Amino acid sequence: MAPKRKLSGEKVDPSTSRRRRQLMDDLVRETDDEFNRLMDEHGEIPPSHWPHHGIEITPEEEAALGIPGEQYVEEADNDFYTTSDSHSRPHDQRPVEDDVHIWPEGFECMENLDLKACLAYWAVVLEENRLSVSVILAIMRNKLGIKLPMDRRSLVKTPSNVGSQIVAVSGGQFWYQGVGTALKKYFRDVVPYTSHFSMQVFVDGLPLHKSGQNQLWPILVKIEELPDAPVMVAGVFCGQTKPQHVEDFLRPFVNEMNELRQVGVNINDKICTISVKLLIADSPARAFAKAIVGFNHRHGCTKCTCVGEYSREHHKVIFSDVGAAPRTDADFRARSCLEHHKEFRSPLEDLDNFNIIEDVVVGDRLHLVDLGVTRQILRGILASKFVGIRKWNTHERDNVSNFFNSTKLPSEINRQMRNLKTVAFWKGTEWRSFLHYASIV
Numbered sequence: 503m504a505p506k507r508k509l510s511g512e513k514v515d516p517s518t519s520r521r522r523r524q525l526m527d528d529l530v531r532e533t534d535d536e537f538n539r540l541m542d543e544h545g546e547i548p549p550s551h552w553p554h555h556g557i558e559i560t561p562e563e564e565a566a567l568g569i570p571g572e573q574y575v576e577e578a579d580n581d582f583y584t585t586s587d588s589h590s591r592p593h594d595q596r597p598v599e600d601d602v603h604i605w606p607e608g609f610e611c612m613e614n615l616d617l618k619a620c621l622a623y624w625a626v627v628l629e630e631n632r633l634s635v636s637v638i639l640a641i642m643r644n645k646l647g648i649k650l651p652m653d654r655r656s657l658v659k660t661p662s663n664v665g666s667q668i669v670a671v672s673g674g675q676f677w678y679q680g681v682g683t684a685l686k687k688y689f690r691d692v693v694p695y696t697s698h699f700s701m702q703v704f705v706d707g708l709p710l711h712k713s714g715q716n717q718l719w720p721i722l723v724k725i726e727e728l729p730d731a732p733v734m735v736a737g738v739f740c741g742q743t744k745p746q747h748v749e750d751f752l753r754p755f756v757n758e759m760n761e762l763r764q765v766g767v768n769i770n771d772k773i774c775t776i777s778v779k780l781l782i783a784d785s786p787a788r789a790f791a792k793a794i795v796g797f798n799h800r801h802g803c804t805k806c807t808c809v810g811e812y813s814r815e816h817h818k819v820i821f822s823d824v825g826a827a828p829r830t831d832a833d834f835r836a837r838s839c840l841e842h843h844k845e846f847r848s849p850l851e852d853l854d855n856f857n858i859i860e861d862v863v864v865g866d867r868l869h870l871v872d873l874g875v876t877r878q879i880l881r882g883i884l885a886s887k888f889v890g891i892r893k894w895n896t897h898e899r900d901n902v903s904n905f906f907n908s909t910k911l912p913s914e915i916n917r918q919m920r921n922l923k924t925v926a927f928w929k930g931t932e933w934r935s936f937l938h939y940a941s942i943v
Contacts, residue, residue, distance in 0.1 A: 526633055530640050530652050537644050618650060622658045630654070671750040674741020678754045681723055681776060682767040684734040693770045700779040701725050703755075704733075706787045707744050715742040721755055726779065748793055752849040760854050778856055784866045792858065793848035797869070801841040804864060805829060831857045872933040880925065880936065909940045 605612060608627070612620045625635045635654035642648050651657045668677045681701070704722040719739040725731055736755060745751040762776040781788075785797040788804065795802050798819055800810045808826035810819035829839075835851055835858070837843055850858055886893035894902070903921030911918065917931045919940060928936075 523632070526636055527653075530636055533640055533644055534652070617648065618657070621650070625654060626658055671739070671745065671747075673743055673746035674739055676737065676739045676745075676750065678721075678737035679735070680758050681734070681736050681755075682758065682762060684723070684736060685725075685767060685774070685776075686769055688728075688731060688734070689769045693772050694774055696727055697766075697772065697774050699725050699727050699774060699776045701776060702780050702782060703778055704782045705752075705791055706783055716740065717742070717744070719745060719751065721752075744790065747846075748790060748848055749846070752791065756849040756853050760852070763854055778853060779861065781850070781862045782865075783862075785869045788862060788864075788866070791848060792850060792862065793844045793846055794842055795844070801839060803829075804862070805859070807839060829859050831859050834858050868930045872930045872937070876933045876937045876941075877928075880933075883942070884922065884925070906936075906940055909935075911935055911939060 609623075612623055615623065621635075621638070624630065632654040635657060636652065639650045639652060639654075639657065643650050654660075655662075664677070667679065668675050670676075685699070702724045704724070705719065707717050707719045710716045710718060717740070719741075721736040721738070723734050723736050725734075739745050739751055759776065759778055764775075766773040766775040781791065783791055789796050789802075792804070794804070797804075800812065800819055802810070802819070803821060803826075806826040806828050808821050808823040810821045812819050829842075833839070848858075850856065882888050883891060884894065884899075899922050903923065906919040906921055909919060915931065915935060917929060917935070919932055919935050920928065
């Protein structure tokens with residue numbers, strides 16, 4: 503459904519949302535006051551004594567709702583029902599004991615959580631808005647007498663100072679909470695069993711929308727000594743392009759890591775040191791983080807000093823020297839090969855106990871294999887660029903496309919292959935599927 507257009511001359515009150523939130527807060531506060539007053543006077547809440555909020559309930563509606571005269575009774579199997587229907591309740595409506603602990607798919611982890619944690623998980627995962635969560639909390643406080651927060655922000659513990667942590671940098675905004683803060687949140691209730699952590703760092707960019715320019719560049723860390731711990735977020739850059747200066751993006755991380763390696767972080771009265779073991783990034787992000795030329799440059803090899811040769815006929819750089827001297831950390835910092843570097847330095851050069859050559863992983867399958875060799879081979883076949891392979895006619899292309907569409911891929915592969923008419927728009931996963939399951943033998 504297309505969004506409604508704003509009518510000409512229509513005035514929108516900018517304080518509408520603010521007034522709604524204020525009314526909701528007043529409603530919840532009034533309900534809590536009335537609940538406390540009734541509990542002090544009667545020791546319980548009479549069925550029909552609720553704050554008046556402009557909702558009229560007739561006696562007929564009260565009778566239809568079963569409000570007067572109802573008392574809740576607990577059976578031996580902890581099933582609650584009212585005395586008005588205790589003798590006429592069908593037996594098959596009783597809860598089945600085997601089904602008590604069955605959770606919807608994706609919510610099985612709530613089995614070991616308390617009520618407050620379950621509600622917080624529900625509100626975050628299902629993206630419930632503030633009003634819905636506040637109403638549910640008010641119902642559970644007033645109907646069941648459970649002590650719960652009044653607002654969604656208190657329930658999910660939304661940080662109140664995130665806005666002050668966001669700083670403006672060249673090209674966008676940058677938020678950095680730090681590795682130490684992320685570890686403290688993970689170990690908030692326990693003491694770490696080790697006093698030193700080594701971690702893997704990952705940087706890359708990802709678009710927020712398919713049709714928009716906004717993108718995120720997160721700094722993610724994975725602790726090797728904690729295989730079951732989730733990937734933690736150290737910082738995030740947001741802008742319409744990648745960070746314009748690597749100094750603004752990585753300098754806070756490098757400064758913190760040098761301090762954590764030398765001084766450590768206090769986690770529940772235990773000092774733990776942290777060091778970076780390796781950096782993971784694809785080819786473009788790796789070149790950005792190290793402040794070097796791209797992988798398609800004549801001096802773009804990150805592991806050796808081989809100089810590529812540009813082929814004007816094929817419009818590509820070919821690295822043919824397999825015996826070139828390997829690059830070293832000392833040569834990199836001394837800038838022995840000026841053509842390999844940008845005019846500015848990377849903050850990674852100031853990271854203690856970090857080998858900027860060996861500790862930066864080159865395992866970029868996406869750009870080297872899927873979007874690299876595999877794509878070039880299939881495009882070369884379609885364009886008849888290889889000697890001895892003729893160009894496919896329309897009938898042969900249709901047969902190959904039908905074969906792609908009928909190929910059954912494993913269940914863990916979510917993207918189905920498309921026909922040859924859309925080969926220019928294939929994603930990396932489609933090229934991978936072509937290589938493994940539908941390529942030419």
